[in-house]
Amino acid sequence: MSTAQPAGDQAVLNRLHDATNSGDVELIWKTIDEVVDPDVLFHAPVPTGVGGAQALKHIWAMLLRAFPDIHVTVEDVIAEGDKVVCRNTVTGTHQGEYMGLPPTGKSITYSEIFIVRFADGRFAEIWGVVDVASQMRQLGMLPA
Template identity: 70%
Template sequence: MLEVSNSGDMELIFRIFEECLQPDVLIRTELPVKTTGAQAFKDVFAMLYRAYPDLHVTVEDVIAEGDKVVARNTVTGTHQGEYMGIPPTGKSVTYKEIFIARFADGRIAEVWGVVDVLSQMRQLGAFPGGRGS
């Protein structure tokens, strides 16, 4: 799934989401979209790829126990499209995220995530303390 998400091919990414996620997957993290379930994943990825067309996720660690898998990731990209109200800056960003996925019947049924959005916003100049501020 990682190779697909790094491909930038939205049609392929959406198809893999449909195969790997239960349609009504429970997302236990606030998201900047109004949709739910698997559609919310599609909407978030579409938003990220519009903002960061060269988005790349590197998995740093994976831990599995029982029906859960935890992944700690580093995400990089160049801000080339609007992102959460911020017009394109051309700046490169690097941020961290951690996700926990619970599986049921061979598909992801529930997800918890922590994404360092503050770091993104600082690097884009929206808050003091980032690169170039």
């Protein structure tokens, strides 16, 4: 594999991050359609009954409803072969229902790590670890 491929895959990942940080649902959906294989495989919890790129759209719809000002800051990126790993810090203000919790107005900050395998310049497989416990503690759903 050429050394240009990881850089190209990283650019695709950056393109999705830019779209999600825009808060523009239409742009996010369009970008997902362009950069994510419709049958992408998830190795992370996704909404029941939803798979592939539709699951990613569902997740972003839920996050944008709950945290309309959500912002993903990429802290580290490692690219090798057909995989790109990114460690992110996510911030947002709880302004809509989230996991059954009505809006609290609280600001949250949490970490996540994703590994994305690319095929033909698109997301083909995703592994993810999101610090949901930290979200829940900050929102008062778990004891501090």
